Amino acid sequence: MAYKKLSAEEAAALINNGDIIGFSGFTAAGCPKTITTALGKRAEEAQAKGNPFKIGIYTGASTGDTIDGVLARAHAIQFRTPYQSNNDLRAALNKREAHYFDLHLSELPQYLRYGFLAKPNIAILEASAITDDGKIYLTSAVGIAPTVARLADKIFIELNHYHPEELAGIHDIYEPADPPVRREIPVYAPGDRIGVPYIRVNPEKIAGIVETNLPNEVGAFTPSDEVTNQIGRNVANFLSSEIKAGRIPASFLPVQSGVGNIANAVLGAMGLNEDIPAFRIYTEVIQDSVIALMKEGRITFASGCSLTLSTPALEDVYHHLDFFKQKILLRPQEISNSPEIARRLGLISINTALEADIFGNINSTHITGTKMMNGIGGSGDFCRNAYLSIFTTPSTAKGGKISAIVPMVSHLDHSEHSVKILITEYGVADLRGLSPIQRAETIIENCVAPEYKDLLKKYLQLGQTGHTPQNLVAALSFHNAFNQTGDMRNVDWKTSR
């Protein structure tokens, strides 16, 4: 091999305070793992000597603990975008130790190219193979890797032998030209290939190769329970009724599905519903449930940005690559999350809300309006441009002390304009064509937990007139009751008029 072999520590020694690093990967899948571990130590040593050591970080989405966790604990993050889900990083950014900016995932690559964000001078990519002429074959995700590889002055490769070389071919790497010379992104079906299976870089930019053999750090998702399973059945029954009504084509449409146990339950229920034909996925994260349904023939193709699979499921895929490489394709997030393609393909978009309000607005990111949970992720890329945009949430949290449906969301990520259907374990609110008061009545009737129905009906009577009958004195009183007493049901209307 033509490239210099380095240890992780040797690579980390070539990274300096103030550097800005772009990483491969999307979720923990496909992220480098060893150079950042060494870099965390290097940062701590520098800081112990009184020297500053902070870097800027661009990723596809969340990462494994060896990036966000290690570097957050080392206080080595100057800024971070576009998404995270690590406990220690979350604590750091909620203390505002690290500047975090939450971004639609499809936008990051072009904002880097446009110069809207500081240029990444270093890229660290996890690869399953690399050729002497600079062809890099990625592992189980793509993310922003093509763009940061092109922009960076210096590239480090973690060549991870855990991933088979036969994975080559599963990726479809395509970077659009920028305005004013951009053309269409020529994807017309989830399986369409438009690029090449590798990232091509100038070999002189490759500063070294670190060889590893490590599985992804994908944690287990919380298993389904009765509430999530009921949400899944409600989604599946709703979709089958839409097919019967002729509002979804009988041949069905590609599905985008969010991440986590609700998403797994939704796909599982769709797989079991005999009125829904075998279907295709066009999404960002391919989860375990997709692999299971693919083996059953219920999912016929999945285009995504990452294989965010448990280790047993990923090994299953790797042991049957001949089967799965015909049915799975990994794209850069600029393409997997493209608004152009979401609208053209007509995605059925199913995402999870942290909180919804009775007028159909969604909070995807902030707990009680202040604390960042993870980030908006791809939900905004998809829901705005989908054929049909569905949001799901359990109706309550913390044993009923929190209603997921409130008078006014404490932070708003998806406005009423992007939310067509809201589904909880209690039922389905179809908001299409409804005015705000009609939306409120429909959501309270169909989606709210019984113990909150009367409270929300009373809220609507609090005397405000207008197209959207909010009461600005009482609008956030559910949250304030929770902050003050630990239970939203203790809301005090008397002080709220």
Place this chain on the structure above:
Amino acid sequence: MAYKKLSAEEAAALINNGDIIGFSGFTAAGCPKTITTALGKRAEEAQAKGNPFKIGIYTGASTGDTIDGVLARAHAIQFRTPYQSNNDLRAALNKREAHYFDLHLSELPQYLRYGFLAKPNIAILEASAITDDGKIYLTSAVGIAPTVARLADKIFIELNHYHPEELAGIHDIYEPADPPVRREIPVYAPGDRIGVPYIRVNPEKIAGIVETNLPNEVGAFTPSDEVTNQIGRNVANFLSSEIKAGRIPASFLPVQSGVGNIANAVLGAMGLNEDIPAFRIYTEVIQDSVIALMKEGRITFASGCSLTLSTPALEDVYHHLDFFKQKILLRPQEISNSPEIARRLGLISINTALEADIFGNINSTHITGTKMMNGIGGSGDFCRNAYLSIFTTPSTAKGGKISAIVPMVSHLDHSEHSVKILITEYGVADLRGLSPIQRAETIIENCVAPEYKDLLKKYLQLGQTGHTPQNLVAALSFHNAFNQTGDMRNVDWKTSR
């Protein structure tokens, strides 16, 4: 002519309670004017006899008073979408007499085709010419006309001789196929023609022709003043500095500009700025300022959905059609506002906010969170997918009693994720890559009126921690102070902790 000629009253007599009508036009431009006037009388007569008479209305955007005003005053509107700006209709929907649902303008045609909204059984189109084989040439706007003409069972034409037959050719009518067989919309530059200059319908659906000779009901926009002119200069200076920094191509990019006196001032200032090259427009509403800059050679092409011009400006265009038909093209709103095209062309998107908050969220629609002003219009279609999304607003209203910049918007239409630059008469807040606290500091420093700076700085100190330092007790206190005392400066922090 092969079609039955009708008076407006005869046409109105063929429309019944419960009918759902789709209209041509976008703003007052291109809207029918006489059948609805007669229909309003018919509704009032029916109601006087104790018979219900209400219809559903789909339009491109706002209309002339002869649609929204007449029918609102006649209490004849059952539901209305997607945008309005009429005083009497506004009053009706804020009393919730009429169900109004506010929608991204690009979405309406496809939602009608998908069956998500009730089918329009009648279309009323204003035409400049019609052929015996069913080719309809529109007047000064397109809107949703192609889709409602296709879906409706019955079409009435208002053949308006005010518009010259030579207007034929200015329209480019194209309706995309629906998923799963939709292809790219092949527009790569503002001037690209992709369709035909007419709407083609089955002649048997044409129930009658009403001949008219009436100008558009386009009202005069409020003239520019020193505040709006300063906003315009701030926008123009910001754009020229972005060109110099290499973040906007030196050849510049197509501009989308909202409606009203600020938009006119912005385009005027861009025209005067010598660092900005002659540019092209890709927008929904073509206003007077575009025509003026076209004559000066500062705007070289304008693609829009309507010619929303004052009568003198429209007559100027009609008297020099040979010149302007080379430089102006009118498209359906599904194409003028297409997210796919906005992102591909790389639009510089400039829209007006009703209210912004210190974290970069925008309220475009609701006064103090409850009263609908107009609607979201195309702002969401453009800002989410633009190359660069700019929002403008005067820093205060009502002589300083209202700050347009508040701790938390009282209604949210465009989240922090869609707002990259905020500009008032005081200056420019560049929010790209900033965390929430950085955004707040930048907005307060650069955009807020002097009399509100300290109040907003104090708000940020109100003790909440977290990534986004909102205080949910005080977040809406500016609005509550205004509702209770008529002046936001009377905000009472003591009750807000």
